[in-house]
Amino acid sequence: MINNNLHFSGMNKVRLFFRILIFCVLTVVSQIGGLVYLLTLYIFKSLDPRIKSKVAFTILKLTSFVVLYLITAFIIVPPVAALFGRVPLPIYSANHLKPLNKITWMFNRNYVTPKLRRAILNASVEMNKKYPGTEINYLDACFPFIDKFPLIPHLSHNDGRKLDLAFLYIDNHSGKESNESPSFIGYGICEEPQNGEVKTAEFCKSKGYLQYSFLKYIIPQSSKTDFKFDAERTKSLVELLDKEEDVSKIFIEPHLKERLNLQSGKIRFHGCQAVRHDDHIHFQVK
Known part of the structure; x- marks a missing residue:
């Protein structure tokens, strides 16, 4: 039981590390990508137990991220950027x-x-x-x-x-x-x-x-x-x-x-x- 807990804890740390890394990379290259990524994770947190196939879940999450990113970049960002004088x-x-x-x-x-x-x-x-x-x-x-x-x-x-x-x-x-x-x-x-x-x-x-x-x-x-x-x-x-x-x-x-x-x-x-x-x-x- 202890070994299983340690393994689970280690997996969580690895997952957290990669999520932080992805957030940082997306923020550096696009400014808004990191926030959209966090929003995607939040939305899919409640869906995780409902979707049995990991492949289907990953594809759905990636597709949702792209759609959310495009909506944010081309519909939300321009009027908000105008408030910043850009x-x-x-x-x-x-x-x-x-x-x-x-x-x-x-x-x-x-x-x-x-x-x-x-x-x-x-x-x-x-x-x-x-x-x-x-x-x-x-x-x-x-x-x-x-x-x-x-x-x-x-x-x-x-x-x-x-x-x-x-x-x-x-x-x-x-x-x-x-x-x-x-x-x-x-x-x-x-x-x-x-x-x-x-x-x-x-x-x-x-x-x-x-x-x-x-x-x-x-x-x-x-x-x-x-x-x-x-x-x-x-x-x-x-x-x-x-x-x-x-x-x-x-x-x-x-x-x-x-x-x-x-x-x-x-x-x-x-x-x-x-x-x-x-x-x-x-x-x-x-």
Whole structure:
């Protein structure tokens, strides 16, 4: 009897550990996922004895979690986020702005202040006027709630005022302007410095900032040769953002600022403590 009790106690501790782990992971990646998980556990606590098949019970619980999560994310969160001064960016193409990856909006990483949304929509519309057919791909923004709540792995995407954008590219096979990106997440495939340009990544590595280029080594590079960095359109996008009165800072790698002849004081080096910005544009508003 004692051994059985000890075994039962051990199983409970293991289950509790995994539940805490799942709660933490879901909270870190989506902000609301952990709470939805707890709600699902609460609902199914009373159903546990009634469903004999463990497989059926697990499938039903997982399905219920997904449904509850989607209802929360797309019906409940947007109006509540508005109370925190944040609004979602479009989840499909709207005003020539779209997410590069569906994970961004599925995990609530597409919330910004109204000022920022206005700035990027203005820039997207103007880009399409100048380059018909061009769509701007946004990457990570911020979570819907609570200033200082971290959007891992970013250092500063925690107040609704920051947004990352994918570079613009030319399709090497067709030679035409493309709205696609060589990286499926928009990060990690870098436009390296050319001969004579400043090599910031090497400098940061020499100072011990080993995280500076880590995405380059974990993101598959197989699609890199399919695309060519579109210097003209990327420069135009940065300049349009610079013209927006509410935009306060734009981060891009120093060698690209030099290559594209970008002169604005808003365009700055982000520091070695971050990650390299020759794979995307970061901008923020006041």
